[in-house]
Amino acid sequence: MELRQVKYFVAVAEELHFGRAANKIGIAQPALSQQIQQLEQELGGLLLNRTKRSVSLTMAGKLFLPEARSLLEKSKHAQDLVRRSFEGMVGDLKLGFVESATWDILPNVISAYRSQFPVVKITPRHLHTVHQIQAIRDGNIDIGIIGLPVNDPDLSVYVIRKEAYWIALHPDHCRADPESKIFVSDLSHESFIVTNREVGAAYYDTMVKICMNNGFSPSIVQTVDEIQTMLSLVSSGMGIAFIHESAKNLRNDIIYKPLHDTDQYAYQISLVWRKRESSPIIKGFLKEVRHLYL
Incomplete structure (x- = not known):
């Protein structure tokens, strides 16, 4: 029949x-x-x-x-x-993201995408950059919003934003005066709170390199996995922290100041996905992100 x-x-x-x-x-x-x-x-x-x-x-x-x-x-x-x-109008999208993407990028891109593709089911997963890269390779997520540069011949990358270094200080710190500038060489005797190298190798290595280029090795008193924890410890007076600019929106009980005399970027937030990806859903998502962040 x-x-x-x-x-x-x-x-x-x-x-x-x-x-x-x-x-x-x-x-x-x-x-x-x-x-x-x-x-x-x-x-x-x-x-x-x-x-x-x-x-x-x-x-x-x-x-x-x-x-x-x-x-x-x-x-x-x-x-x-x-x-x-x-046409990419129905199906599933498994989306990885780093913590910092939740402050503005993640809600912006999901809102824009859902306005054009309302039936696609989005499954977000909070993963550190290194774990996202592995999940993309394994097929456990389709696309990731990551916080570090990636050099992998099997992956495509689209840079959304680069951010400069800032310093997070306790309000009682001697350099918290809003009128004064902070240079790297001013920080040689400070105690630093940093992210673990295992979850942020590029951040960690760049921070150490900046200090070494200015004649000192940073005195690291505490390592953490999350930037929220880092800022909480700054608030306690344990030490200071190198952060990327958008992180200054997380807490209002500490002082944030731009770091002068360095041309190093603190952070690069990007999309990453498998090369030769043919999924119309992923192509539609990329189109919306590129429209938002040209």
Whole structure:
């Protein structure tokens, strides 16, 4: 049984006239009659009573008609679903993100994407950059919002934003005066709170390099996994911290000041995904992000 035969039967059943049904679906009447006969032969009985003057449904035809309509509707739905999938309008998107993306980038890109692709199911996962890279390679996430530069021949990268270094200080710190500037060389006797190198190697190495280039090795008194914890310890007076600019929006009980005399970027937040990715969902997501962050 072919779908076109089902379609032809429904047309004849609705018109109860082979000529009108043939005109309606755009085929010759003899061809229509032949297809109906083949359908009846396959099903094992008559669906239509035919006389020279009229056409009517048999009992089997009356039973088959609603099922035939349902079959055609399901076929149309399946075709529409697949077509929308090819257009990236339906499906699943597994999205990794670093903590700093939650402050503005993550809500902005999800909102923009959902306005254009409201049916796509987004599954966000909070992962450090190194874990996102592995998850992308393993196929556990489709695309990631990461916080470190990546040099991998199998991955594509789109830079969303670069941020300069700032210093987070306790309000009672001697350099918390808003009128004074802070230079790297001023920090040689400070105690530093930094992120663990395992979760932020580029940040850690760049911070150490900046200090070494200015004649001193930083005195690290505490390492942490999250920037929230870092700022909390700064607030306690344990030490100071190198941060990227947008992190100054996280707490209002400490002082943030730009760091002068360095051209090193503290942070690079980017999208990363597998090269040669053909998913229309990922392509649609990338298009929306690029529109937001040209």
